[in-house]
Amino acid sequence: MFHLLLHACLAAEPATCAERLLPAPAPLTEEECHSTAAERAAGWLLRHPELTAGPSRCAPTADLPQLPLKEIAPGLLVHEGQDGLPDTANRGEIANLGVVIGSQGIAVIDAGASRAQAESLFSAIRARSDLPIRALILTHMHPDHSFGADLFREAGAEILGAPRLAAGIEARAASWMESYPPQVGNGALLGTLMALPDRGTADERLELGGATLHLRAVATAHTDNDLTVFHAQSGTLFTGDLVFNELLPTLDGSVNGWLAWLDEPRPEVRRIVAGHGPAPLPWPDGAEATRTYLERLRTTVRAAIAAGQPMSVAIRDRDPAEAARWQAYDTSHPRNVSAAYAELEWE
Incomplete structure (x- = not known):
């Protein structure tokens, strides 16, 4: 080939x-x-x-350069992203990515942070199989998960996402193209074009031949366009950024909605691939750190609002134990407080 x-x-x-x-x-x-x-x-x-x-x-x-992939179940592979927030050292390649290889085709779960990363993922796939890449499934809009999508469209994949994914990308495209290159470097994004999904889906099964994926859209949580992907044969749920591991969760949607999603029973799920950090994790224990952080965030922001504290004071909240637990805490936590405050002050 x-x-x-x-x-x-x-x-x-x-x-x-x-x-x-x-x-x-x-x-x-x-x-x-x-x-x-x-x-x-x-x-x-x-x-x-x-x-x-x-x-x-x-x-x-x-x-060709090939992105490292590890097989966590027959035909189910994961690339673990690098630590930290996007910067010029990691080139934004911080998200976990998935590949599902069936007997009749291939699906990719998230496209990476740039065309360059998507190319390396494509090469790693082609080193294992020449079957058609039928679908690229985007778990949500954020650049570290979606910016490589155009490469997979060229490779023949249909791009799928939650019903509100296209609107989410379109609303932020201009600001991302201004802010993201300085974060990761112009060279890292050379040839990168943002791609909208070919269609949105709220609840769909994708059959790849011996591999069944269930795609399900989520009410507003991490974002307003989250989508999970369940690999039925192994009981593995790709959560996207509905679960974080080691890197601090970031709130771009609803803290109430996010906690509600975490509370839903999922007896069919045995393990998860979080959006960031080592994978896989057991379910539900693997989501406990995310839940604990979000519960504390909601409790402290509600207390600040009840005490009449303005947002400018509330964002000074800092928990030393949480700061020691999470990467990028001091950068992302004030933003989370701001987002939660804007939501919860209207309760």
């Missing part, structure tokens, strides 16, 4: 360059890769006016 690689540079920063992988929906021989290279590269560049093109080449799968 061969893949087209195109050397591209940022027109505004000619020294910022990288090879970009242009995936094909079906496997290509070396001859097919070379014979279609010029047309495919020209078409791709039309969608990327911010780039200038250099030479292209065709390479076998074994020569």
Whole structure:
């Protein structure tokens, strides 16, 4: 199996360059890769006016960078994201990603933080299977989970998400494209385009041949567009950022809704893959740290509101034990207090 690689540079920063992988929906021989290279590269560049093109080449799968994947059940693989919040060192690659390989096709759960990371995930998949990638399932809108989506659309996948995912991305696209490049570096995002889902789904089963996925949208919780993915054969639930492990939970939706989701019984679930941190975790114990943090957040913010404290005072709350427990506590907790205050003051 061969893949087209195109050397591209940022027109505004000619020294910022990288090879970009242009995936094909079906496997290509070396001859097919070379014979279609010029047309495919020209078409791709039309969608990327911010780039200038250099030479292209065709390479076998074994020569491509591949994202590490570990198999947690037959045909079920996970990539564990790096520690911390997005920065130039981790290039934003902090989210856990999933791959499900059935006998009739493949599904990907979350696309990573950039086209570059998605390319490495695609290469890792192709090192294991040449079956069609039928679906990319986005658990929610945030860039560390969704910014690699365009690569998988090019590879032939249908992009699925919660019914409100498209609106969530559209509402924040402009601010993300202003704030995210300085966080992770322009080079990390070279060739990255934000992609909207092809369709939203609230409750759907996806059959891949020996692998059944149940997609279910969630009422407003971590965000207003969360979606969980349940792998029936192994009893594994991909929670997206409805559960955090080691990295502090971040609130972009409803603390009440989030805790309500955590309280729902799920007897079919044996373990979970959280949005961040080592995976898998047992259910429900693996979500207990997230629950404890959110319960304390709600209790302290309600107390501050009852005492008449303004938000500017409430965000000074700091619990030393929680700070020691979570990565990025001092950065994210004040934002969580602000979001919870805005919600709870109207109770």
